[in-house]
Amino acid sequence: xxxxxxxxxxxxxxxxxxxxxxxxxxxxxxxxxxxxxxxxxxxxxxxxxxxxxxxxxxxxxxxxxxxxxxxxxxxxxxxxxxxxxxxxxxxxxxxxxxxxxxxxxxxxxxxxxxxxxxxxxxxxxxxxxxxxxxxxxxxxxxxxxxxxxxxxxxxxxxxxxxxxxxxxxxxxxxxxxxxxxxxxxxxxxxxxxxxxxxxxxxxxxxxxxxxxxxxxxxxxxxxxxxxxxxxxxxxxxxxxxxxxxxxxxxxxxxxxxxxxxxxxxxxxxxxxxxxxxxxxxxxxxxxxxxxxxxxxxxxxxxxxxxxxxxxxxxxxxxxxxxxxxxxxxxxxxxxxxxxxxxxxxxxxxxxxxxxxxxxxxxxxxxxxxxxxxxxxxxxxxxxxxxxxxxxxxxxxxxxxxxxxxxxxxxxxxxxx
Amino acid sequence: xxxxxxxxxxxxxxxxxxxxxxxxxxxxxxxxxxxxxxxxxxxxxxxxxxxxxxxxxxxxxxxxxxxxxxxxxxxxxxxxxxxxxxxxxxxxxxxxxxxxxxxxxxxxxxxxxxxxxxxxxxxxxxxxxxxxxxxxxxxxxxxxxxxxxxxxxxxxxxxxxxxxxxxxxxxxxxxxxxxxxxxxxxxxxxxxxxxxxxxxxxxxxxxxxxxxxxxxxxxxxxxxxxxxxxxxxxxxxxxxxxxxxxxxxxxxxxxxxxxxxxxxxxxxxxxxxxxxxxxxxxxxxxxxxxxxxxxxxxxxxxxxxxxxxxxxxxxxxxxxxxxxxxxxxxxxxxxxxxxxxxxxxxxxxxxxxxxxxxxxxxxxxxxxxxxxxxxxxxxxxxxxxxxxxxxxxxxxxxxxxxxxxxxxxxxxxxxxxxxxxxxxxxxxxxxxxxxxxxxxxxxxxxxxxxxxxxxxxxxxxxxxxxxxxxxxxxxxxxxxxxxxxxxxxxxxxxxxxxxxxxxxxxxxxxxxxxxxxxxxxxxxxxxxxxx
Numbered sequence: 001x002x003x004x005x006x007x008x009x010x011x012x013x014x015x016x017x018x019x020x021x022x023x024x025x026x027x028x029x030x031x032x033x034x035x036x037x038x039x040x041x042x043x044x045x046x047x048x049x050x051x052x053x054x055x056x057x058x059x060x061x062x063x064x065x066x067x068x069x070x071x072x073x074x075x076x077x078x079x080x081x082x083x084x085x086x087x088x089x090x091x092x093x094x095x096x097x098x099x100x101x102x103x104x105x106x107x108x109x110x111x112x113x114x115x116x117x118x119x120x121x122x123x124x125x126x127x128x129x130x131x132x133x134x135x136x137x138x139x140x141x142x143x144x145x146x147x148x149x150x151x152x153x154x155x156x157x158x159x160x161x162x163x164x165x166x167x168x169x170x171x172x173x174x175x176x177x178x179x180x181x182x183x184x185x186x187x188x189x190x191x192x193x194x195x196x197x198x199x200x201x202x203x204x205x206x207x208x209x210x211x212x213x214x215x216x217x218x219x220x221x222x223x224x225x226x227x228x229x230x231x232x233x234x235x236x237x238x239x240x241x242x243x244x245x246x247x248x249x250x251x252x253x254x255x256x257x258x259x260x261x262x263x264x265x266x267x268x269x270x271x272x273x274x275x276x277x278x279x280x281x282x283x284x285x286x287x288x289x290x291x292x293x294x295x296x297x298x299x300x301x302x303x304x305x306x307x308x309x310x311x312x313x314x315x316x317x318x319x320x321x322x323x324x325x326x327x328x329x330x331x332x333x334x335x336x337x338x339x340x341x342x343x344x345x346x347x348x349x350x351x352x353x354x355x356x357x358x359x360x361x362x363x364x365x366x367x368x369x370x371x372x373x374x375x376x377x378x379x380x381x382x383x384x385x386x387x388x389x390x391x392x393x394x395x396x397x398x399x400x401x402x403x404x405x406x407x408x409x410x411x412x413x414x415x416x
Numbered sequence: 417x418x419x420x421x422x423x424x425x426x427x428x429x430x431x432x433x434x435x436x437x438x439x440x441x442x443x444x445x446x447x448x449x450x451x452x453x454x455x456x457x458x459x460x461x462x463x464x465x466x467x468x469x470x471x472x473x474x475x476x477x478x479x480x481x482x483x484x485x486x487x488x489x490x491x492x493x494x495x496x497x498x499x500x501x502x503x504x505x506x507x508x509x510x511x512x513x514x515x516x517x518x519x520x521x522x523x524x525x526x527x528x529x530x531x532x533x534x535x536x537x538x539x540x541x542x543x544x545x546x547x548x549x550x551x552x553x554x555x556x557x558x559x560x561x562x563x564x565x566x567x568x569x570x571x572x573x574x575x576x577x578x579x580x581x582x583x584x585x586x587x588x589x590x591x592x593x594x595x596x597x598x599x600x601x602x603x604x605x606x607x608x609x610x611x612x613x614x615x616x617x618x619x620x621x622x623x624x625x626x627x628x629x630x631x632x633x634x635x636x637x638x639x640x641x642x643x644x645x646x647x648x649x650x651x652x653x654x655x656x657x658x659x660x661x662x663x664x665x666x667x668x669x670x671x672x673x674x675x676x677x678x679x680x681x682x683x684x685x686x687x688x689x690x691x692x693x694x695x696x697x698x699x700x701x702x703x704x705x706x707x708x709x710x711x712x713x714x715x716x717x718x719x720x721x722x723x724x725x726x727x728x729x730x731x732x733x734x735x736x737x738x739x740x741x742x743x744x745x746x747x748x749x750x751x752x753x754x755x756x757x758x759x760x761x762x763x764x765x766x767x768x769x770x771x772x773x774x775x776x777x778x779x780x781x782x783x784x785x786x787x788x789x790x791x792x793x794x795x796x797x798x799x800x801x802x803x804x805x806x807x808x809x810x811x812x813x814x815x816x817x818x819x820x821x822x823x824x825x826x827x828x829x830x831x832x833x834x835x836x837x838x839x840x841x842x843x844x845x846x847x848x849x850x851x852x853x854x855x856x857x858x859x860x861x862x863x864x865x866x867x868x869x870x871x872x873x874x875x876x877x878x879x880x881x882x883x884x885x886x887x888x889x890x891x892x893x894x895x896x897x898x899x900x901x902x903x904x905x906x907x908x909x910x911x912x913x914x915x916x917x918x919x920x921x922x923x924x925x926x927x928x929x930x931x932x933x934x935x936x937x938x939x940x941x942x943x944x945x946x947x
Binding site for chain 2: 054122125126127165168169175183184185186189190192193194195196206209212213217218221228230231233237238289339344345374375
């Protein structure tokens, strides 16, 4: 039941405040010393990496029907030729750029969930994203679906890196009641600088004074939780990350994209056993209203090469059994392409699940291209909360029913 | 909406109202964090195991908090004060207004505004048209940025310079408000055409306090907006829905006040909307520099047929669509809420919104009237509104430079990467919904970026930091700390925070280094992260 945060708060009352940053870190060390089992066990926890494909990924041009005359008639300009598509099974294949993922499919490491959506699809990016991030089409549940999951884990054990985000701001699905999530935009800039170089946070008196201001900030004041936990999370996570940075070496050459660079930071946290259970990264640019062919091909390549390198790096470090990657997007695109060589906002889309713990296969029914709803959109076949519940129950090992207000059926893509 | 660039920081966010509601919830969760008597009870044992030498002491305040926690009870005992009580101190009121309606004041400006009535103070900010701004013009000229061929990196420096040196702070404030609401991203416009973002910015400045209908009609025809939301590609046979959707969802009505059918119908009204292309002489760069794009309607691609939109049928064009939208009751509620939650606080009562909607109707959709009503209201000057927002990076930077009366050379002193690390790049909002604001501004990553911005701004790379004019006249450490607190925090901090800053500043002998350190700590404090 003891979280390190409770511990630190208690400790602050008793420890001399002379060096505040010091006391925060002392709290971490002391917690570790008192709970060796929890800390030692952290490397064994299963890890979920959530990849957001922001903007609405065209699922129909990601997992593509082969030899389907309806597909060819609605996608005259931007459709793939049958022979370009990388065949999987059941008349479906992957977009031609996804060669790495095709290899992982062949190796039994990939599952696909088809027709994923929710009742009364909302066609606004922001509303639909909020629905996916909350895990609730009514937007009544508090915090994000992964934040609620992490709150459950926090009560079992604590690490500053329980959740970890690549980017500058905490994504809504990671908003939690009890856990503060470190966000790293650039490892090189992650720390207090003096004259352009990162300083040792503990020994510098200016930094120690600044941290003291955060620790003393009165509890009842506005944004008290946010300000203090953000500062604390920053200092403790920077310390751990810098320790790991010296030991982690990527086993593969990651592509030179910011997406791949972010994945390598996640790999660093995993290989370094920082206790991460949930990682988050975003690949943006999927809102392909015009000139989709070029943009989508670039994005598919970036996704494919990044995830493939990430998987290979983890496998080389002996971590591929512990990590599952899940992709999502707020919606798919309209079935009929538009006049600008693009597609407008649509409904159901497809999700990738990648890792050694995956039971290879196609999950969820393939939506019909002829029985459309809402003026030309796919009718969803699989509720996104079933995907979430499968991951939370069967992979992360946290009971999901309380997090969604009901038990969603497992889809079975996590290997027993 | 615009396809965000493929960078991890380009996450998209839900709309601000949800975010802020969630934030309010978070503000109440501290007790959950602090609770857990079990955790504290285990402390003694942990300390022993860890072998850490705990000393007695600590400040009385912490000791008190600690013992309350240890007993498992929740501090503090006093009843929560009424959040709607007025801000009493005239200087605190003045500083609050100058921060919200501008980018913060100097000590002299705070002093001056503290003597004015609410109405006089608001009018002084609102009636800026006759205020001489020639000092700003000189500063802008000194930047030597060619606004006809700007590099994207110059755009932010240009606008920040305007914000720091303007004598018309509300004008820049509103320009920023419109940029965050009626968004465009330079990355989609394209670096060669970055001048169109300047032009859009100047449109917002020239119509900073408009009749809202007029601004929406103007921005619908703005070249950057026409490119950003794909209107210039929309053809009669296949209308592009992007602009029609965001016009209603994000600019005027909000989700739930129109149907998907309304989007399809109104998209037809914007078909064929075009801008004149650059003249082609063979020198592309020069052609763009000479380009003065004009809006026109291409009759071959404009759908003149009958459209049924929000229950009204007619051969609507784009301006007609805006007129129909502005007659919706949802439009007044939407803009009233957006303005109130930007200027005052995020919890307007239904009654507050209703009274603003009445101003909207009687003033014939006048934004100036709405802003004046808000800036003179009891709600604006209540404790509920004080420090009610997380400061945006722009507010963080500009207030610092104005308050310290610095002469910053943004090009030399500040690392672009550090500014970007704070996560607000002007002319490049994350997506069409603009910056989500609120709690999203603060993460471990942006926390470091803010501190490191201050290090670069105040200390630079030289051995001795550059002078801080606003603090230079202080003769003692205490006076210097007090001055900085008066400029930025209305002297409204705990005694222990004031003492901690003074204690550290007292160890620094060099006056320039001491001033820079005091400024660093005050601007890095938790209180300054709020506005």
